[in-house]
Amino acid sequence: MDPRSPLTHSSAVYADYNGTTPVDPRVADAMMPFLTTHFGNPSSAHDFGAAPAAAVRTAREQVAALVGASASDEIVFTGSGTEADHLAIRGVLRAVGAASGAGSVSDGGTASGADSGTHLIVQATEHPAVLAAAEAAVADGADVTILPVGPDGLVDPAVLAEALRPETVLVSIMHANNETGAIQPIRQLADAAHAGGALFHTDAAQSVGKVSVDVDELGADLLTVVGHKMYAPKGVAALYVRSGAPLAPLLPGGGQEGGLRGGTENVAGIAGFGEAARLCGEELEAGSVERMRALRDRLAARLEELLPGRVRLNGPREQRLPQTLNVSIDDTRGMDVLAGASSVAASTGSACHAGADAPSPVLSAMGVEVPRAMGALRLSQGRWTTPDDVERLAQSIAEAATGRD
Ligand SMILES: Cc1ncc(COP(=O)(O)O)c(C=O)c1O
Numbered sequence: 358m359d360p361r362s363p364l365t366h367s368s369a370v371y372a373d374y375n376g377t378t379p380v381d382p383r384v385a386d387a388m389m390p391f392l393t394t395h396f397g398n399p400s401s402a403h404d405f406g407a408a409p410a411a412a413v414r415t416a417r418e419q420v421a422a423l424v425g426a427s428a429s430d431e432i433v434f435t436g437s438g439t440e441a442d443h444l445a446i447r448g449v450l451r452a453v454g455a456a457s458g459a460g461s462v463s464d465g466g467t468a469s470g471a472d473s474g475t476h477l478i479v480q481a482t483e484h485p486a487v488l489a490a491a492e493a494a495v496a497d498g499a500d501v502t503i504l505p506v507g508p509d510g511l512v513d514p515a516v517l518a519e520a521l522r523p524e525t526v527l528v529s530i531m532h533a534n535n536e537t538g539a540i541q542p543i544r545q546l547a548d549a550a551h552a553g554g555a556l557f558h559t560d561a562a563q564s565v566g567k568v569s570v571d572v573d574e575l576g577a578d579l580l581t582v583v584g585h586k587m588y589a590p591k592g593v594a595a596l597y598v599r600s601g602a603p604l605a606p607l608l609p610g611g612g613q614e615g616g617l618r619g620g621t622e623n624v625a626g627i628a629g630f631g632e633a634a635r636l637c638g639e640e641l642e643a644g645s646v647e648r649m650r651a652l653r654d655r656l657a658a659r660l661e662e663l664l665p666g667r668v669r670l671n672g673p674r675e676q677r678l679p680q681t682l683n684v685s686i687d688d689t690r691g692m693d694v695l696a697g698a699s700s701v702a703a704s705t706g707s708a709c710h711a712g713a714d715a716p717s718p719v720l721s722a723m724g725v726e727v728p729r730a731m732g733a734l735r736l737s738q739g740r741w742t743t744p745d746d747v748e749r750l751a752q753s754i755a756e757a758a759t760g761r762d
Contacts, residue, residue, distance in 0.1 A: 374739030416631025425571035438583035521553030537672030538681025547576030566637035593626035659751035697757030
């Protein structure tokens with residue numbers, strides 16, 4: 358770990374790494390030349406283009422290596438995870454030729470839909486980026502099925518198998534959930550999709566860099582990677598596209614990214630993303646999963662000790678990101694607890710819903726009742742979390758939940 362912690366701005370304990378991660382100082386160092394000396398356009402044939410083009414090439418190799426891609430040209434850089442999700446979903450549907458006219462939405466795979474000829478399957482606890490891409494696909498003429506999840510937030514592969522139709526083109530199911538950390542049984546889901554003749558996309562924004570992610574082991578044809586969840590800056594992400602998978606660009610332009618995403622590359626951001634991928638690979642090798650799991654389980658144990666009988670885990674106990682703890686504290690509202698615990702920087706759900714006085718749609722889809730969902734806290738740890746931080750988090754939250762300060 359870099360000794361230069363970027364967490365100097367506030368004395369609060371940062372427990373919102375799923376919302377976004379700090380930029381690792383080594384990542385910032387790797388970006389700097391491309392904000393200063395090496396400002397050239399990587400597409401330029403002259404000398405100023407050479408170093409930027411080499412940096413983009415290296416970063417592509419580094420991101421490819423982290424996710425186990427067999428060739429670096431399977432990585433398409435985008436401007437955000439949201440864009441990568443839209444490119445995967447709408448790009449595949451466009452490439453295979455979505456039917457014209459409005460499609461329809463059904464849930465649970467039971468409704469037969471209008472049979473427009475193009476069918477997409479997603480699931481209920483996806484990030485809004487995927488759900489919005491699915492909505493856009495409906496407007497473009499596709500039929501969409503939104504699969505339900507069980508009480509643990511996981512999709513049953515048998516339910517997916519039931520929902521597949523001969524015209525299903527793509528199944529998109531996230532690897533790890535941003536709120537609960539629930540890790541879907543991606544291999545079985547991808548196998549089911551492939552058995553039905555469909556392609557498989559997974560939004561791995563929250564899992565890449567936190568656990569080992571290998572596109573072949575997962576069986577993914579397309580996979581979203583997001584820089585600002587893995588210590589790179591915001592505004593840089595990637596879509597892994599297996600060689601031969603059909604994909605049409607959403608932003609055609611100057612032919613960048615193999616013609617799949619026009620726009621002059623964000624060279625500094627991409628260089629940082631590559632370095633971040635390299636560092637995550639190193640940390641995973643050095644045992645970051647075990648370190649994170651120990652901190653998370655210590656936090657859960659301390660909360661249970663300080664608030665006996667009042668702490669309920671949301672999401673699966675085992676199949677979960679090692680650094681994500683989503684708990685509801687009985688007889689509290691998450692918003693009030695966080696307001697009372699000023700030394701804690703955490704979230705009640707996804708950052709997109711922060712401040713909203715409504716239960717998280719993810720917890721609602723899992724069947725969590727409203728009072729418990731309103732009591733939820735998402736505590737996510739990362740590279741600079743220490744055992745002292747964990748103790749401070751537990752103490753502050755327990756004090757706020759018992760009305761003491
Ligand atoms: C699971 C998941 N997918 C997609 C995104 C969107 O990424 P971005 O903020 O880069 O658009 C996020 C970010 O919160 C996420 O957690």
